[in-house]
Each structure stands twice: as C-alpha cells, then as structure tokens.
Amino acid sequence: MDNNQIYVNRIQRVRSAMKERGIEGLWLSKRENQGYVTGFPSSDVFVLLTEQENYLITDFRYIEAVKDACEPLFTVIMTDTGNSLWDVVKKIGVKSMGVEESVLTVSDLKQLQAALPHSTWKDASGLIEEIRIIKDETELAAMERAIALTDRCFSHMLTVLHSGMTEKQGALEIEMFLKSNGAQRLSFPTICVSGARTSLPHGEPSDKEMEPGDFVTMDFGCVVDGYCSDMTRTVAIGHVSEEQKEIYQIVRRAQEAVLQNLKAGIGWAEGDRFARDIIEEAGYGPYFGHGTGHGVGLEIHEAPTMSPRGRGTFREGMTVTVEPGIYLPKKFGVRIEDLAIVTSSGIINKVKSNKELIIL
Template sequence: MNHFAKIAAQLESRDLDGMLLTHEANRFYASGFHSAGTDGMALVTREKFYYFTDSRYTEAARRHVQDAEVQEAGHGRGYSALLMEAVQRHSIQRLGFEDAYMTVREHDAYARALPCELVPAADLLAELRAVKDPEELEIMIAAQRIAEKALTDILNEIRPGVTEKEIAARLQYLMLHYGAEDKSFDPIVVSGPNGSLPHGVPSEKVIQAGEFVTMDFGCIYHGYCSDMTRTVAVGSVTDEMRQVYDTVLQAQLAGIAAARAGATGKAVDGAARDIIRQAGYGPCFGHSFGHSVGVEIHEGPNATPSNDKPLPAGAVISAEPGIYLPGKLGVRIEDVLYLTPEGCQNLTLAPKELVIL
C-alpha cells in the first residue's frame, strides 16, 4: 500500500510541481516503506514518484516500494544531488516541503542547493493522513485486535505483589507475540496513587489490593498504530472508586454518541466534559477527549476544547476521558473511533464495565 498517487493528485490545486517528503511518518505514508529517522526521502512530482535512500535500505526499498523509482544516495552523490537531478528533470519551479518538521538548517541548505522555490505544504500531508481509506482502516482494526488479545492475557497476571514495570513489560511482549511490529508508545501502567498521573511512567511500585490499575498501551502493525486504555480494580473498590469509574464511563459514552463527521472537536470533547463537570470532577479532567491516530500515535485532527473545526469523515480518533484525584487514584477509559457522517464505528471491542480482579 502506498499513497503516491493521492499526494500527486493534490499538487495542481495547490500550485505545486512537486512535494518533498523527509519526515519519517510522511515518507512511510507515501511509500509504504519504513526507514528510520532521516534515512530516506520521497519526492512526488506530477509525472513520476521517487524514493531516495542509502545502501543500508536500498535492497529492502526496491523489494517493497511500488510505483516509484528507488535511487541510492552515496558518497559523492548524496540526497541533495539526487533531488537536484529530479528537480531539473521535471522542471520543478515550486516544491512543497514539510514546514512543520524540516529544520531551519535543512531548509536553508535545500534553498541554496535547489533552483526552485520551496513552498510550505505540511498541511497537504496532514489533511490526507487525517482521512483513512479502507485499507488503512483494515490495518488499524487488526492492530487494535492485537492489543486486545494482550489485554485479555494480562488480566490473568495482575495481582497483588506484581509491579507496574512487570505488567508494562508483559504487555509489550504479548503484543509482539501476537504479531505487532513494535509498540505505539511506551506503555503507561500506573496503580493506586500513581493513577493520578495521566502519563505516569511504570515504576517498581507493587500493585496492592483495593487499588485501580490503569493501562494505556498500543502497538504498530503494518505501520499503523492502535491505542487503548483500560482501568481495572484489584480485590475490591470503595464507593468513591466506583463513582469515579462510572462517571468516566458515562462521559466516554456521551462523547462517543456525539462523535461524527461534521461535528467539531470542541463539541465532541464538550459532550464528555459536561458529564464530568456535572459530577463535580471538572478540575480533575485536564486533557482532551481525544486525538487522531494513524501512522503516528498522535495525529490531527483532535477532539479538544480548542478545536472548533468540523471533524472529517474517515478520521480515526481516540475517546479517552479521565478523572485524576492527585495522590489518590485515577481512571481513564479509551477506545478508538472511525468517524462517519452518521456517527462513528467503535474499533475497540474490549468490554468496559468495571472489572474487579
């Protein structure tokens, strides 16, 4: 799978002769081939597509990159030389670049080396990546199923005496075991008072009876991310713990009910936030309802209080409200939603009722 043609189709309307892709995630989106960091470059012109890389990746790129000419950068003929040749070959006058990612030093070097105008165009890729096509959606569902298999297994291992780090390590192993290429991000596993840290780092803390354990994790499959959070209790819950959990769940369900293409990110976030505020926990929900997911774990557009723009059909966003009582406990529940004009498809099948292990 690649998106060269989809990118090329946008060039004329943006008055561009080509689009230069140096950012790792955008190179993958265009080509379907992953190389790390700055070890690659893609060029999309109106007539032809190119993928430039070095000798460490050339053979792999030629096996996997379709619909593009793969060229090898090396000593004496580096990326700038390959790019210069293509710019001259296609008479490129206006070349789009990723202004959201390219450093000032890189921009200045290309501006000196190339006989064309560099035009900021990061939004071209952002807009395309925001809308998932059927093949992307299928891959993301598969990634979600891998994470859910890991969740099913890990619930059998959470007990008093096990540390947060041990659960985090096991989640990573289980996702790889079930077919993941990597983790989407370092898993968050926090228990008891550590649960009030939305992005807490797993520690040597021992899980104890009567505590919540929050697990936020996901995996990469065929280049696309999954993301989910579940909070479970160990042994027993207090009335306060149950109230907090039920409030978060009702808030999430309200946000999901409001989530649809055409709704603003602010409206979706607000539907969930109102539930938490009405329950008296407004100050304890500091982050937003959700972010988009795709090639990267955090993409746009987002369901945030500041986003007053309509969410597009085909966007995949997280649904993850939470309540965090400092030094005491925290609860977050997260699913991933595919937005349609009629509403949304919840890609997450894992149950959400309170589990007491």
C-alpha cells in the same frame, strides 16, 4: 484494488493538493508521510514528488528492498560518496518546493536551499496529513488487526495482574504479549500505573507494587502493518472505595455519551463537550485536563483533535479515540479509552474489552 493501485491513487491526491498550493515539488521528511506514498517507511529514505515524477532516494543499505517495494512507481536513485543526496536534488531541479517545516531540520533546509539556490520555498506541513485523515479500507483493516491484538492483551492482563506485581512488571507483561502475538512494535511507551500514581495521566511505570485497594491504569497500543492501536482500561485490585466507584462511573458515563452521540458532521470541539459536560456537571471539570480524543493511524496521535481547541468537523472515515478521565492528585485517577471509526450515522467502536468496573 491491488497494492500498487493504492499508492498510485494516494500520489494522485497528493499531486492535486500540490497544485492547489502552487508547488511544483514536494520534499517529504516525515517518515509516516513517506511511507504513506511509498509503502516503505524508513528513516533513511528521501522522497521527492515533482509534477511528473516520483523520486525515492536512498543508499546502499536499503537499495535492494526499496527497488523491490517501490519500482516502477518510483524512480529509485542511490546515493554514494560521489553522488550525495544534495547532488541528486540539484540534478532533479525544482522551481517551487514544498517542505514540511514542522519536521524538516534547519540543517537539511540549508542543504536543500544550497542545492536549489533559485527555487522558492513554501511550507507544505499538513498537506499529506490532510489526506491521511480519511482512512481507506486497507488502513482500517490494519488498524482493526492492531486493535484486536490490544483487546486480547487486556484479557491476558486480567489473568496476570495481582497484588505485589510492580508497575514495571505489568508494563513488561503488556509489551511481551503484544510482541509475542504479532505486533511490529509498540505505538508508544506503555503506561501501567497504580494507586495514587494513577492520577498521573501519562505516568511512567515505576517499581511501585500494586496493592489491594489500588486502581491500575493501563494505556497501551501496538503497530500492525504500519498502523497503530491505542486503548486504556482502569481496573482495581482487591477492593474499591465508594469514591473510586463513583469516579469510575462518571468517567464511564462521559465516555458512553461520546460513543452514543458522535458522528460525521459534529465539530471536534463539540465532540469533546459530550464528555466534558458530564464530568463538569459532576463537579470534576478541573480534574479532566486533557482532550477527549485524537485520531490514530500511521501515527499514534494525528488529526482530528477532539478537544476544546479542536478546529474541524468529523467526517466519515476518520478515526478517533474516546478517552475521558478524572485525576485526583495524590489520590487516584480513572481513564477509559476506546478507538472508533466515524460514519455518517454514528461511530463504530472497534475496542471490544469490558468496561464494567473490574475488581481483581
């Protein structure tokens, strides 16, 4: 399938979803959703799909790159001082418009409504996300490249982590490795915490030095060809206590239970249960306060939501992280995270890094 055909197919799917929801035009504000249909993700590009036409509206700064990337599938229109974005929208004219209420600013909505005073408005939040939830081969291949890079990064970190290194230095080392080896950017701000600070699930790297007896939790990811990776490993410096060993093994077993049992047809909340049951039975339920996993793709957090609040069923082609954790306040925490693809017979874990308790 050539590159252009991918976008033709995606737009076709979006159009039938528009029809189902009874909207004639779809105004896309979310960068990832724009990129999904255009292949050109940028914060200053505007996409309007109507029943017949695909419009891409931008200004002088992007016009050449956008034309190269998106014509003829998109009608590319340039705005300038005499032809504003809202003038363009007015000229196109749409009777019923879907907007992404969850991301569109109130000020943009007001401008849109002023340009199209006789149109009706509907919330189209989630319309594209529902299509994005199933990944095609091209998307999975990009994610695999991003995941392979994070795997290599973890191996690298095992050679550089040492007592006396600060958390900030650890995070910088992760970021330097990822960016030096092909990452477009990071998926999210890198987490590298040590000692008692590992009980903060999303702690920010500080000037604290890693010390013998510390756990070090590294949660990091990068973007390759637009797609994110996400992984977490907890390792120890010097030595560990019996309690640290025990907690690590409980998290490890909880994570393994999900990897072994998850497959298409299982509910999102049910998937979370595989891990939560083990942690609760071990008596640490209250110390596992987040969901077991989430989808990853163009965004670092997207559907499915594998948590007690998850409302949906796993289907073939979804991606999901598997990341249970136990966090003992003021003592330490452990999280282990892999990223997998859902199939009808199970899940394929794409993260290859070691999960034995590593003591450096």
